[in-house]
Amino acid sequence: MEQKIPTMAAMAAEGKEPEILFWVGCAGSFDERAQKITRDICKILQHVGMSYAVLGTEESCTGDPAKRAGNEFLFQMQAMTNIEVLNGYNIKKIVTGCPHCFNTIANEYPGLGGKYEVIHHTQLIQGLINEGKLKAEGGESFKGRRITFHDPCYLGRGNNIYEAPRAALEILDTELVEMKRCKSNGLCCGAGGAQMFKEPEPGKKDINMERMIDVLEAKAQIVASACPFCMTMMSDGVKHMDKDQEIKVLDIAEITVRANGL
Amino acid sequence: MVGQVIFIIILLAAAYLFGKNADKIRRNILLGRDVDRSDNSAARWKIMAKVALGQTKMVKRPVAAVMHFFIYVGFVIINLEVLEIVIDGIFGSHRIFAKPLGSLYGLLIGGFEILALLVLVSCVVFLARRNIIKLKRFSGTEMTAWPKSDANYILFIEILLMTAFLTMNAADHKLQLLHFGHYAAAGSFPVSDLLGPLLPANATTLATIERGCWWFHIIGILAFLNYLPYSKHFHILLAFPNVYYSNLEPKGEFSNTASVTNEVKAMLDPSFVPEATEVSRFGAKDVTDLTWKNLMEAYTCTECGRCTSVCPANITGKLLSPRKIMMDTRDRLNEVGNNMDKHGKDYTDNKTLLDNYITREELWACTTCNACVEACPVNINPLEIITEMRRYVVMEESQAPASLNNMFGNVENNGAPWKYSQADRFNWAEKE
Known part of the structure; x- marks a missing residue:
């Protein structure tokens, strides 16, 4: 990175409080593909000059996969420990790089004492576009390329956020096409509910391969995603069909960074 | 006079029997754990008006939506006619609303007839979708003999009732034109007049047909009412309270188990004194571990299969079917209730x-x-039951x-x- 990524600990040592905390998440921290998206979100924050910080090594799993898998104990242990850290830094506003972290912190932490204004990075991008701080210029042109957006369940159905990610695509001079199953009818990538961390139950095929039917039908050249787990599943699906030359899977943040040449 | 007495006896018996069975369902629902859905009544009335009364979630499937709407409106509005039939039955009158309503009565009866025809046609199309076209949505492992027959019985009974209603009107109108007995000119009959030529000309035979259809129609309705508690068709009643008590939070939010919060707080802070809560198991092993709302949903489900048809697991050939989750919950709850009736409250069948x-x-x-939650036209949530059962299995x-378990270990030990x-x-942050 050109600029150093500020941590909460360093900021607090200087007696400063950032405007927003960037909650990176486990995938964003460890998964190589998602790390790239994490760095792109930082580039956007730096580009618009927003004061932000990350927790760095003080961040821990939100507990989402434990909760969806039924381990409420582990979830609440994680939640309460995280809330202690967040409240300790007097955090008011959080942006997450993952719909699962977003849903958990926004909806499930308040009942356990963690009340913050939480947005997903696609909402951050939408807000910056609306404020005129973020455009699509100076970078790669997406003109004439067919882009489709795959709705992550915990952004779409889970929290009724359908427009924010599309707003980030609409400013590109591009052809935005919808898949047959989209928005509230969107088909899951197959990773949710802790499926990411286990083998699928016996069946006829894997869920990401079912989703590939919609991708091919939409004749999309770019599948835009907004979730690191969807990213894994969709990329695997495209690779499995030997289509990784024709179809690229990119996060909304990556597309924004490319379009602006950041 | 004899007719009136018989009518009143049948009416009271039907009402009593229905009340008894409906009360049993109410008792079964209340076997569930408590959950507070008494808040925010303004939002609740609104969602009920929109989703239950207005059927806004049906429109995703337009063909079914339109025909279901005909049957629904027909059912609700033709009940005005049933009110007249009941009053006539008790007091021995004939078309008692005709005089006071004047020309409006003709408009009403004409409207009922058009609705009756729409109901009839819709039921025939629905039967065809199930039995001839064999839509995939109506099959699946849980769609065994009884659920399939149940659906067909409902449609068949509705066809019979509408046929009786129209035949009754056709005979009545013919008798009116013959100025026979008490059959004074009343109503307009845009649909049943088409049946007129099929009926005999003889006045006494016509009167027998008219009376026969009248009795068949009202006894049919009362019998159908008593079929409801045994059928998926109970949704016509429970859809409304079920939507009223909907979860109003974002769908992504899963409940935080309060008893777990107490234990976790005590672990993190030894000085923490938890509020006294009822000691029960974590998660759900049996129906009585679920909330009354989960159980109400089980009785509200009309097995339409919209949930299963959009379930990614089911689509890709996995065993899971959200509709089966709801049907299993209902069937098990009925079993628990029946056990209570037969063997007393504390009986366990080890199931x-x-x-x-x-x-x-x-x-x-x-x-x-x-x-599945999004797809349900009456806001049933199979996912909550699945989650509660996972909680039992895990905790x-x-x-x-x-x-x-490996994932749990990783989260616990290294926070990922x-x-x-x-x-x-x-x-x-170091890479690029």
């Missing part, structure tokens, strides 16, 4: 919803994507799949679902 009805393979196939039995060190969590 449970988990394993005897719902298998672990079904539970572990769910991606918690909320597609009471420690029987999660091995790979998930994968085996990476917490100390490496910020390494992404």
